[in-house]
Amino acid sequence: MDLTNGFAFTCPFKTNSGNKALENLPVELAGLNAFKPLIITSRPLAGCRAISTLKNAFGDSGMTLGIFDGVTETADLSVVEQIRDIFVKGQYDSIIALGGGVVVDVAKIVNLAVSQKVADARQLSPATAIRDPLGPFIVIPTAAATGMETSKYAFLQGKSFVSVHLMPDLVILDPRLTRAKDGKAVAEAGFAAFGRILEADIAPDRNPLMHAYAFTALRFLRENLADAVNKRCNKKASLAVANAVAMSGCVISNTDQNVLHRLGQVFQKIVHVHPGMIIGMCLHPFLDDCMKKDSSLIASLLLPLGGDDKYAAMPEAGRAGEALRDIYEFSYEIYRSLKGKIPRTITEAGIQQYLMNDVMDIINQEPDGAYLRTMIDRVGGGSIKA
Amino acid sequence: MILPDYYEFCCRVKIVAGHDALEKIPALLAEMGSKKPLIITDKGVAAAGLVDIVVNALKDGVTIGGIADNVPPDSDLKVVNQLAGLYRDNACDAIIAVGGGSVMDTAKGVNIVVSENATDLMAFSGAGALNRRLKPLVAIPTTAGTGSEVTLVAVIKDHEKHQKMLFTSYVLLPNVSILDSRMTMTMPPFITAMTGMDALSHAVEGYYCLQKNPLSDAHSLAAVNMIHQYLSTVTQNPSDKEGRLAMAVGACLAGISFSNSMVGIVHNLGHATGAVCGVPHGICMAVLLPYGLEYNMHKCGDTIAELLLPMAGEEVYRTTPKAERADKVVSLIRQMNQDLNAITGGRHARYFSEVKDRDGKQMVPRDVLPAIAKAALLDGATIYNPEDQDYEENLLVLEAAWEGKPLDRSKIKKG
Numbered sequence: 050m051d052l053t054n055g056f057a058f059t060c061p062f063k064t065n066s067g068n069k070a071l072e073n074l075p076v077e078l079a080g081l082n083a084f085k086p087l088i089i090t091s092r093p094l095a096g097c098r099a100i101s102t103l104k105n106a107f108g109d110s111g112m113t114l115g116i117f118d119g120v121t122e123t124a125d126l127s128v129v130e131q132i133r134d135i136f137v138k139g140q141y142d143s144i145i146a147l148g149g150g151v152v153v154d155v156a157k158i159v160n161l162a163v164s165q166k167v168a169d170a171r172q173l174s175p176a177t178a179i180r181d182p183l184g185p186f187i188v189i190p191t192a193a194a195t196g197m198e199t200s201k202y203a204f205l206q207g208k209s210f211v212s213v214h215l216m217p218d219l220v221i222l223d224p225r226l227t228r229a230k231d232g233k234a235v236a237e238a239g240f241a242a243f244g245r246i247l248e249a250d251i252a253p254d255r256n257p258l259m260h261a262y263a264f265t266a267l268r269f270l271r272e273n274l275a276d277a278v279n280k281r282c283n284k285k286a287s288l289a290v291a292n293a294v295a296m297s298g299c300v301i302s303n304t305d306q307n308v309l310h311r312l313g314q315v316f317q318k319i320v321h322v323h324p325g326m327i328i329g330m331c332l333h334p335f336l337d338d339c340m341k342k343d344s345s346l347i348a349s350l351l352l353p354l355g356g357d358d359k360y361a362a363m364p365e366a367g368r369a370g371e372a373l374r375d376i377y378e379f380s381y382e383i384y385r386s387l388k389g390k391i392p393r394t395i396t397e398a399g400i401q402q403y404l405m406n407d408v409m410d411i412i413n414q415e416p417d418g419a420y421l422r423t424m425i426d427r428v429g430g431g432s433i434k435a
Numbered sequence: 436m437i438l439p440d441y442y443e444f445c446c447r448v449k450i451v452a453g454h455d456a457l458e459k460i461p462a463l464l465a466e467m468g469s470k471k472p473l474i475i476t477d478k479g480v481a482a483a484g485l486v487d488i489v490v491n492a493l494k495d496g497v498t499i500g501g502i503a504d505n506v507p508p509d510s511d512l513k514v515v516n517q518l519a520g521l522y523r524d525n526a527c528d529a530i531i532a533v534g535g536g537s538v539m540d541t542a543k544g545v546n547i548v549v550s551e552n553a554t555d556l557m558a559f560s561g562a563g564a565l566n567r568r569l570k571p572l573v574a575i576p577t578t579a580g581t582g583s584e585v586t587l588v589a590v591i592k593d594h595e596k597h598q599k600m601l602f603t604s605y606v607l608l609p610n611v612s613i614l615d616s617r618m619t620m621t622m623p624p625f626i627t628a629m630t631g632m633d634a635l636s637h638a639v640e641g642y643y644c645l646q647k648n649p650l651s652d653a654h655s656l657a658a659v660n661m662i663h664q665y666l667s668t669v670t671q672n673p674s675d676k677e678g679r680l681a682m683a684v685g686a687c688l689a690g691i692s693f694s695n696s697m698v699g700i701v702h703n704l705g706h707a708t709g710a711v712c713g714v715p716h717g718i719c720m721a722v723l724l725p726y727g728l729e730y731n732m733h734k735c736g737d738t739i740a741e742l743l744l745p746m747a748g749e750e751v752y753r754t755t756p757k758a759e760r761a762d763k764v765v766s767l768i769r770q771m772n773q774d775l776n777a778i779t780g781g782r783h784a785r786y787f788s789e790v791k792d793r794d795g796k797q798m799v800p801r802d803v804l805p806a807i808a809k810a811a812l813l814d815g816a817t818i819y820n821p822e823d824q825d826y827e828e829n830l831l832v833l834e835a836a837w838e839g840k841p842l843d844r845s846k847i848k849k850g
Binding site: 052053054057059060061063070080081082181182257258261262264265269272285288289357360361362 | 436440443444445447448451452567605650653656684688749752753
């Protein structure tokens with residue numbers, strides 16, 4: 050790894066993962082000087098069972114909890130303002146977000162609002178300066194996690210907030226909460242994490258600290274994603290995938306290499322599909338392009354994906370090809386087992402023309418818009434446009 | 436990759452590395468709302484010209500609130516209080532610690548006093564007593580070894596009351612650690628060798644101790660790779676900039692690993708040897724590391740074998756039969772000590788019998804080994820070692836490490 054140009058890396062969150070991880074919450078909160086948390090969640094999105102599991106974890110700790118469980122897919126800054134008001138009036142001192150996606154986006158922006166003591170959260174905008182650390186913030190992802198929960202990003206109704214201070218202090222991965230109802234959700238989260246991490250880890254400017262997270266997450270996904278998709282009773286596989294998804298938030302917050310990530314985000318914003326669906330589609334053409342640019346970086350993927358023995362046994366010249374083969378087999382197995390539940394092309398996804406036009410309008414504004422267009426064309430987007 | 440039933444991992448420190456990383460400090464301080472840092476260091480670091488490099492890099496970016504270079508080799512409560520006074524008198528708003536373990540400990544102690552407005556530091560000792568954010572702390576390590584730039588503990592001694600206070604809290608983690616190749620460039624070969632072996636012992640013990648987890652493992656593997664690749668070359672060529680930076684990053688990775696997975700017998704016996712005989716910590720680590728691996732081999736040989744690939748590369752890994760890979764790791768570490776011994780003209784000790792003080796006097800006479808074995812029973816590092824230890828076993832390891840003979844593994848009581 051070339052260190053000549055230097056690097057910076059940060060991962061502000063602690064990870065607690067495994068059996069009864071939730072039960073440590075009172076101690077963890079005390080360590081953050083917090084004693085009265087407000088839980089932000091969604092009954093339909095996180096599920097009543099998850100909410101009661103979390104409540105029960107506080108047992109006889111004597112802590113006073115508040116719960117706002119009304120976050121919806123269409124939440125906006127007025128919901129943030131509603132929760133801010135509850136937080137202030139209830140004199141809460143910390144936030145626990147239970148769920149994935151929009152639930153955590155809302156919680157991040159509530160944390161910004163209460164920490165910076167804004168009078169009305171509806172006035173917050175992406176231009177709001179976030180200089181100081183925010184208040185204690187814990188994220189407990191469920192199977193609905195997209196990987197962005199642990200990142201420095203928060204998106205809400207077209208508004209994008211970015212700051213390392215938005216990242217949680219702690220992420221808790223508890224096997225009681227990370228098992229998905231359907232394989233599709235697991236696969237989408239897994240593909241999103243896989244693509245985002247892989248892109249960062251084959252960039253020429255990758256650094257050893259970020260690589261430690263990337264290595265762990267890629268190996269977890271390679272070894273567990275298929276099982277987590279197909280054998281949903283396998284708690285351990287789901288938990289390993291949830292670990293990798295959480296690590297992807299750290300990786301994406303420490304890289305500028307985000308072609309796949311941005312494509313996923315655009316489609317999520319306009320078409321309301323999971324970013325993992327688009328990242329999964331674009332993985333192959335993206336890797337083909339990387340292979341043409343510098344195959345040695347692809348070759349390095351064989352170690353996390355193939356394991357020590359396979360990596361060491363393969364002559365150097367064959368490693369990049371073997372890594373690609375491994376990724377193709379890995380993703381094919383998941384697509385096949387889902388029997389068409391996740392489309393493999395934009396054509397299969399049936400995205401309508403007017404939405405594709407909106408997608409293209411955004412893509413064209415990107416500095417590398419021309420390249421992103423070719424990517425969309427190669428996964429069937431071109432045929433829709435035609 | 437094994438996912439433990441339960442694990443915790445945390446390193447909130449921002450790591451900024453490079454050949455010009457020091458120049459980034461003013462901007463990093465500004466991000467934290469600070470513009471008047473107190474620089475804390477020791478006389479050795481200052482005499483080596485390292486503080487001048489730091490001051491020069493900060494130049495117009497910040498107002499330096501003071502430079503205190505009176506940190507003693509052993510942290511001292513009096514100095515902590517005196518520096519806290521300096522911090523307040525000069526209206527400082529951040530701390531920059533430039534140095535090794537005792538400088539970092541002192542800086543953390545000062546930070547507790549000034550942030551908590553503490554009059555009695557003792558009230559904040561132990562675990563769980565500190566839970567509020569402290570003032571911004573920037574750590575600049577001047578050796579590539581201790582990893583104290585990423586650890587959450589501080590030890591402060593009250594020499595008057597003969598008390599040792601231990602502070603443990605995530606808020607003690609520095610906000611930023613700066614790994615700059617210029618900070619280790621002038622380190623003499625002998626010090627480079629022993630501090631580098633200290634870092635290797637963190638990476639290796641972090642990989643086999645009981646609190647290991649997938650993230651600490653990944654940090655260990657990367658650290659082992661960098662340290663094995665660069666330690667001998669930078670000891671041989673001290674001005675190798677790339678090697679110095681790689682060693683600084685490797686030691687940091689190792690520090691992150693062991694502060695999460697903890698350390699075992701190597702540190703346990705090393706702490707005791709340091710306490711009884713005053714042997715520098717890095718030397719103890721270098722000497723004991725192969726023995727720690729041998730001692731734990733029957734419990735975690737497969738785990739140890741996994742270190743071979745990052746250490747020696749694919750050719751050696753492939754040509755070494757699976758059953759011999761763990762032993763190969765041990766022999767490679769012995770070889771590192773051998774190489775470092777040759778490069779330093781014999782100053783880098785391979786065995787305890789070779790450790791000498793400045794006057795050439797043996798520092799670890801054979802007859803003190805029982806005292807070391809006994810002292811080790813009181814050290815907390817045994818808790819995380821895969822195999823249990825008792826007095827006889829401690830002595831067995833120490834005897835072997837004194838003579839420089841491989842450990843007779845048949846004598847270990849297998850628990």
